[in-house]
Amino acid sequence: MDVQPLGAPRPDSPSPSPSSSSPSPGPHPAAQEAPGVAARTVLIAAIVLVVLGLALMAGLQWLNRPPAPAASGAAATASAPAEADDPADGAPPAVTATPAPWDNPEALQARARAQALADTLAERITALEARAVTQWAAAPFAAAQAQQAAAEAQMRARQFSAAAEQYAAADAAFAALQTRVPEVLREALNAADAALQTGDAEAAGRAVALATAIDGDSAAVQAVAARLTTLPEVMARLRAAEAAEQAGDLPGAEQGFRDAVAVDGEMQRAREGLARVGGVQAKARFQQVMGEALTALDAARFEAAEAALSRAAALRPGDAAVRAAQSRLADARRAQRIDGLMQQASAAVADERWDAAAQHYQAVLAEDAHRAEAQAGLRMAQPRAALAAQMHTLISQPQRLYAPAVQAEAEQLLDSAQALAPAGPRLRGQISALQAQLAAARTPVAVRLTSDGATEVTVYRVGDQGRFTDRQLQLLPGRYIAVGARRGYRDVRVEFGVTPGQPVTVAIRAEDAL
Structure with a gap:
């Protein structure tokens, strides 16, 4: 079948007549050719698209074709000539289409x-x-x-x-x-x-x-x-430290283990060795310090004992032996304080300083509330201290004895003081002094009153004395007031005191005319 070129005249088609080339009446030639050009352009584009589509499909089928197994490739190649030469197979082999993945x-x-x-x-x-x-x-x-x-x-x-x-x-x-x-x-x-x-x-x-x-x-x-x-260096230091430990050189061993740990802090063997040697040395130091503490405690050198026990507690915080020794030290110090207070109390009793003695006994009982000695001493010292204080007050303020009520109080104090036994020299001196002052307060004193003979004189708590120029009275020690009155004159008022054993002269005259 012959394929004619696109646009070539078919052989069996009649040749155009000469008259067909001559112009014929109708539209302009350019207007007749425009539809034909457009049609050819569309046809060519369609053919190109069809060709490209077929090429794309063929390419995809080639990419997705099943690969020939590697082991069977040679056999297939070898059998190909035999199949081609098979006289019984005159027809071409059938082709089975493999479906595409899409x-x-x-x-x-x-x-x-x-x-x-x-x-x-x-x-x-x-x-x-x-x-x-x-x-x-x-x-x-x-x-x-x-x-x-x-x-x-x-x-x-x-x-x-x-x-x-x-x-x-x-x-x-x-x-x-x-x-x-x-x-x-x-x-x-x-x-x-x-x-x-x-x-x-x-x-x-x-x-x-x-x-x-x-x-x-x-x-x-x-x-x-x-x-x-660093392992070689660490092992060398470890061996040296362990050798020193075996030889009893604990400080040297400790330093060796410490050096090994400084190089490798994760080396357990070095850390255990350091702890072991350190523990042995710490135990020895602890025992030495505890020995010093107990020796000082037995000798009542409490300051030294306390210092040694502090070092021991730092070495072994919370150790039972340290706590027991510290308790013993506290008891010894308390006993020492109590003994000192009892000695001071005894000295105060001997000096009849009853107030100081009572204070010392109270301090002892604050340390040991069941100390019988201190209890008895306090029962003795407190009333004597109170009595001594009262007597001292009266003796130091004799003018108070001028009052009858105070004189009665003094008599009671004297009775109490004289009932105490034994009476020391201080108490006896207080008794004598108070007795003397009480007697003086009860002894009248000569008082001379002078006037002008025209003034009426009255002494309060004593009575009217009338007019006089000179008069003698016997008055008990104390404070007195004399008043003078005279017609035509302003009254006069004179206060005077009477002291035991000291005669006194008092002038009373109303001389200020009205």
Whole structure:
């Protein structure tokens, strides 16, 4: 079949007559050609679109064609000539069309899910490799990679659902390995610490290397790596300290252990050695200080005992032996204070300072309320102190004895004082003084009154004396008032006192004329 070019004249079509080329009446030629040009443009565009669509479909079918299995590729190639040479097969082989994935929405969803899982796997693998997974989980990691490879093969075979399931299984395996990273790092750090504690540098090095590969930026990893570098120095100091301890050089051992701890504060062996040696030395110091305290206590050197017990309490706060010694010290000091107070009370009694004696006895009873000696002394001292104070008041203020009521009080005091036995010299002196003052207060004194013979004189509490120029009276000690009156003159008033044993002269004259 011959294909004619687009627009060429068909062979069986009649040739145009010469007359057809001549112009015919009608529209302008340009107006007749415009519809034809537009139609050709539309036709050409449609043909181009159809061609592009067919090319796109062919490309997609090629991309989604099932790949030939690697194992069966050679066999297929080898059998191809035989099939071509088979005389019985004269017809061309039948071609079975494979449905495209876009024809099955479920296949499209499965493929998208599988691809997303594949992307996640790539991220997990990168993260695990950054954590040196092959050093601590090589077999599980390889198994997960095998699952990943199987999923990729199923993807190539366009078995998208199966590939998605296989990818999911691989993803779970990789995720499980990721969750183990902190635990594996912790185990590596623990293994490194255990090896460092025993001084096994080789094992510690392996553990530190693994931890560094997993997370070299971790502060904990860097710290244990630093400890590994100082292990030889620490072990040397430890051996020297332990040798000094065995030799009985406790200060040297303590310093050695302290130096080891300064280099590696996490070395338990050094810390335990330091605590052990320090404990032995502390016990020795405690025993020495307690011995000093008890010796001073037995010798009644209470200040020294207190200082030693304070040092012992600082060494062992709350120790029962220290508390017992402190209680004993307190009792000894209290007994010493009581003895001193009793001695002072006895001295006050001897001096008849009854008020001071009573105060000392009261102080003793404040320390020991059941001290019988102090109780008896207080019963004796208090009334004597009160009596002595009252007698002292009267003796120091003799003018009070001029009053009859006070004289009666003095007599009662004298009776009480004379009833006390034994009476010391101080009491006897007070009795004598009060008796003398009481007698003087009861002895009249000569009082001379002078006047002008014209003034009427009256002495209160004594009586009218009339007019006189000179008169003698015997008056008891005390205060008196004399009044003089005279017709035509202003009254006169004179106050005077009478003191025991001292005669007195009083002039009373009304001389101020009205």
